[in-house]
Amino acid sequence: MVAVKKIGKLEAEIITVGREVLTGKTLNTNSQWLSGKITALGGVVRRHITVDDRVQDIAKAVEESLNRGVDLIIVTGGLGPTFDDVTREGLAEAFKRKLRLNDSAVQMITQRYSQLRGLREEEVKLTGLQRRMAEMPEGSKPVMNPVGVAPGIVHECGSTLTVAMPGVPKEVEGIFESYVEPLIRRRVGGFQLYELNLLIAGVSESIIAPMVGEAMKNYAPIYIKSHPMGASLIKLDITCGGKDVKEVGDRVLSAASFILRRILQGFNDCSGTRVVNHPFNS
Structure with a gap:
């Protein structure tokens, strides 16, 4: 669990990854829902930004938020197993860390497939694409996804905490409520x-x-x-x-x-x- 270093105002920025949002095919309900939750908990959302499924665009958006010194960066989308799920690479570039297979994330994915398929964990054999969901920047920690399979990614850089989540709305809500919301509550001190x-x-x-x-x-x-x-x-x-x-x-x-x-x-x-x-x- 990430330690909360101080009590007071929490400033956040939300980064959405997905060409489907930029082209108007998908309504960005995640940012609306997250902003409402963060505000109700006493935080302040300073910026929304949506970027394409490109490593350099994701990295630049995260770097800009880091440079502004906000307390919390939430990134949604791009953590699945497909070719255009490149948020992991974008985060690694922004943090200037190498992308590595995380053993804890592998275990989380195995456990989720075991639960979803009704198998014992030793019976689950992950494919290469499924194992790709366990890759994350060095120094990052995985967060259990209580709804889907792909774990969230948590990374501390200075005083800024970055939390990346899959873009499926129910998965965003599940990870936020189980992991991010308790952090915000401790930070704002009952606000x-x-x-x-x-x-x-x-x-x-x-x-x-x-x-x-x-x-x-x-x-x-x-x-x-x-x-x-x-x-x-x-x-x-x-x-x-x-x-x-x-x-x-x-x-x-x-x-x-x-x-x-x-x-x-x-x-x-x-x-x-x-x-x-x-x-x-x-």
Whole structure:
């Protein structure tokens, strides 16, 4: 298990590998799901990037994230046995390490095939392509894939932890929840995210924008995102994170009240402005 060196904010970047995403054939649901999970756990996702199934593209993307000094890099896709699964090679180039067969990974793959085929482990004979899934950069560690076969890859480089996973969504979710999520929870020290959603009718985004900016300044560190939903219909997502449930909740509600008061004060005739709903999610 990788040690967590400090408690505090965790910054992450997500790298997706796959030409099928770049060509529009596959929707990148992995990045959306991962971002939601990391944010809900108290982390901050700084960047998404999608690259082709080319070693040099993968290596460059990982090197850029390493150079930015983020805490966590998640790479999805390209860990299978086929010819275009070259994430292992890209990671090795980025880390400047040789690619080696990892005995622990071989054992994990053998165990998974044994479970999936109903065989004893000694009866499982891996092919060359299947053994290829056990290759990883020197110094890396394999992570058991609880859903599929190909193990995840974990590598520490300075203060940055890189976790690579197969691109199948259920496998991404399985490895994240079993391995990455506990690491994030220990790192952020009980940090949680809280959100209040307001749907406001009768006001345009240009009118409400300065009020949102003032609220973010007055009630920092809240974050407010406005979403135009149609003519004179705005959805506001007001979020704030912290360890004290009451303090964070009060801050979010105070910011919402501030915006609503300012909206009402800004109109002589307030009958056209109304709050449609305001579910509070925590």
